[in-house]
Amino acid sequence: MTRNDGAVAYARGWPATLTEPSLLTSPVSLRPLAARDARPWREARVRNADWLRPWEPTNPETPLYQTSLGPYIAMVRTMRREARRGITLPWVVLYDGRFAGQLTVGNIIWGSARSASVGYWIDQEFAGLGIIPTALAMAMDHCFMAVGLHRIEATIRPENRASRRVVEKLGFHEEGVRRRCLHVDGAWRDHICYALTAEDAVAGLLPRWRSTVRASRSRIGL
Numbered sequence: 001m002t003r004n005d006g007a008v009a010y011a012r013g014w015p016a017t018l019t020e021p022s023l024l025t026s027p028v029s030l031r032p033l034a035a036r037d038a039r040p041w042r043e044a045r046v047r048n049a050d051w052l053r054p055w056e057p058t059n060p061e062t063p064l065y066q067t068s069l070g071p072y073i074a075m076v077r078t079m080r081r082e083a084r085r086g087i088t089l090p091w092v093v094l095y096d097g098r099f100a101g102q103l104t105v106g107n108i109i110w111g112s113a114r115s116a117s118v119g120y121w122i123d124q125e126f127a128g129l130g131i132i133p134t135a136l137a138m139a140m141d142h143c144f145m146a147v148g149l150h151r152i153e154a155t156i157r158p159e160n161r162a163s164r165r166v167v168e169k170l171g172f173h174e175e176g177v178r179r180r181c182l183h184v185d186g187a188w189r190d191h192i193c194y195a196l197t198a199e200d201a202v203a204g205l206l207p208r209w210r211s212t213v214r215a216s217r218s219r220i221g222l
């Protein structure tokens with residue numbers, strides 16, 4: 001549904017739960033962020049503070065690692081309200097049914113841009129298993145094919161090798177450095193802009209990612 005000002009009143013393709021049941025050792029799912037996630041979100045953020053601090057945008061109004069539940073409940077409410085307005089798609093990443101991290105497509109601009117940016121993190125306990133690339137491939141296919149977005153960016157600190165590997169493995173294009181573009185870990189930091197458009201993923205990212213994972217498994221005899 002589209003209002004006169006071009007904003008989408010209700011997001012197409014939302015709320016959406018996406019699942020990849022058998023690519024990794026256990027199923028990977030994305031489901032919409034819900035009120036019940038405030039507590040596991042808070043616990044994971046506090047437990048992973050040192051792991052996340054160098055990479056997570058700093059927001060003085062909603063400190064990321066505080067132990068009280070109230071700010072997390074407020075953030076869930078805000079993100080769900082934005083999801084109803086079609087400007088954010090906030091997902092929880094589940095691995096084997098457990099809260100493992102988050103993936104959020106935000107800053108959605110409709111009209112002639114149809115663009116957005118994506119952010120993600122995973123609990124250190126689950127790092128290196130291919131969970132976020134799997135979740136990101138599912139999310140990108142959904143955004144291009146069901147929601148109707150055209151371009152999605154990921155901005156990543158040059159030092160963040162793990163995150164750069166995620167987008168490189170999925171074929172995002174590196175577009176250059178944005179100088180001092182985000183406040184992270186207490187200072188304004190340069191970020192590399194990576195982007196994907198709908199034309200880059202016509203046949204779907206997930207099928208491509210499945211073949212990559214299966215090929216690397218068979219190379220090592222799994």
Ligand SMILES: CC(C)(COP(=O)(O)OP(=O)(O)OC[C@H]1O[C@@H](n2cnc3c(N)ncnc32)[C@H](O)[C@@H]1OP(=O)(O)O)[C@@H](O)C(=O)NCCC(=O)NCCS
Pocket residue numbers: 051052055056120121122123126127128129130131132133155156157160161162163164165166
């Ligand atoms: C970036 C991040 C989301 C990657 O998620 P993931 O599910 O671990 O992704 P992958 O399994 O594909 O691993 C990506 C890279 O992490 C590195 N890695 C592998 N095992 C790892 C481990 N146990 N611990 C840390 N990093 C590891 C490798 O460089 C890997 O690349 P490779 O596939 O070429 O070997 C995760 O490292 C994270 O949450 N980091 C902290 C927050 C963050 O950086 N968010 C993104 C901000 S832009």
